[in-house]
Amino acid sequence: MEFYLKENGMRVDLNYGELSISGNEDDGFRPFQLMVASIAGCSGSVFRKILKKQRMEIEDLTIHADVVRNPEEANRIEEIALVFTVKGYNLNPQKLDKNLELSRKNCSMVRSVEDSINITERIESIELSR
Template identity: 70%
Template sequence: MRFYLKDNGMRIRLNYGELDISGDENDGYRPFQLMVASIAGCSSSVFRKILDKQRIKIDDLIVTADVERNPDEANQIEKISLHFTVKGYHLDPEKMHKNLALTRKNCSMIRSVENSIQIEETIDLIELSK
């Protein structure tokens, strides 16, 4: 990966586009947003793969991330709470909780920060009727 200096931050050119990074939200994505997005994105992708392998069909998956930062320590991220909302039919709560635990073990982003950032996951199942 190669990053380039721009007026108010950095830019990276990737196969699918450019990404601007800046401490000022008006000039690009803030670094903490990218870190949280990486953790939420990785976790939800792994969760979805697990469900697909088990042939569990869902209608929708929404992940909400709440972030706690410490202003006394350079705004360090101390905790990320990921809340999964899963909509589907015939969802087994016990199996879904086990899959979420398995997700944590297989998400490279969570594993990379697990000793420095507290990650908490919760799940809400919404049973759809036909």
């Protein structure tokens, strides 16, 4: 990847399109947003693949992320709490928890930062009826 200087930040051209990065939300994505998005996106993608392999009937999956930053240390990210809301049929809470643990072990983004950012995950399941 090559990053290019622009007036209020940086940009990178990727296969999917151009990504603008800036400390100001008016000029691009903020670096901490990209960090949280990469962790939630990776974790969610791996979790979904595991659920699909196990043929669990999932209708929807959303992830809410709460972030704690430390203003005393350059606003570093200290904690990310991810809440996975799974909507589906015949959901087994124990199996969902086990699959979430497995996804954590296989998510490269979580594994990359697990020694420096406290990441917690939990599941809220919503049973749908037919």
